[in-house]
Amino acid sequence: MTANSSQKPSKKKASTSRAEDTEDPMRVPRVLPRGLNSLPRDIVLLSQRSRLIEAIAHFVSTKGYPNTSVADIISRAGVSRTTFYQQFKDKEDCYLSCYERLGESHLERVQAALLAEKSLKDGLIASVGAYLEHLAEDGEYALAFFAEAINAGERVQAREAEFRAVSTERLKNWHREVRLQYPQSIEPPSTVFNLILEGSNALLVRWVREGFQTDLREIQRDICYYFFASLGLHQWAEEMIKKKQRKKKL
Secondary structure, eight states, X not given: OOOOOOOOOOOOOOSSOHHHHHHOSSOOOSSOOSSTTSSOHHHHHHHHHHHHHHHHHHHHHHHOSTTOOHHHHXXXXXXXXXXXXXXXXXXXXXXXXXXXXXXXXXXXXXXXXXXXXXXXXXXXXXXXXXXXXXXXXXXXXXXIIIITGGGSOHHHHHHHHHHHHHHHHHHHHHHHHHHHHOTTSXXXXXXXXXXXXXXXXXXXXXXXXXXXXXXXXXXXXXXXXXXXXXXXXXXXXXXXXXXXXXXXXO
């Protein structure tokens, strides 16, 4: 996977900011009132942390992770360097705190969508759709914490590998269930599952960097076709092609 371009995608905002979502379900004030003891210390810290995460998302999405500095982050967040280091050990720690929460949220949404459908085929289609929708909720965060993750530090790379391992194992478990229902289906080498996820990831990095120009449902059909065809589920793959052709005729 490569991530050389730093083109900023359009910002498709969710109803609440991702920085708030990653910290606490309660509303955290973006700008604090003046005066001593106006708010409890825990609320002050949450607000500062939220602003720092918003700031690192902004700069990583616009100038890339390697070119983002602590000075950039604290300037935009409106906090001191001392406050930053009270919250985080370093830039990577700040990045990782949001990256981990978003990664866990991705896994939860995908698994919930997979289990909500009655058929295995529909479950995989729905899980791919849920993943794409989560990415598209906020272009800035998708670029900062998904497309730019490859350029972050070793701890981020290690966490990404852990997330990928969970996704790979879930895909393998899904395919085992498919083979129980359809014994005639092939059993691919274990590396195929890694290749499927790596290939899909590369496509989605490009989709994010290009600002989600391709329709989400078209990307969903293409990825599902890739999954099905790679695993020898040719009838399901053919259905994805037919859906795409019907859509083009409309």
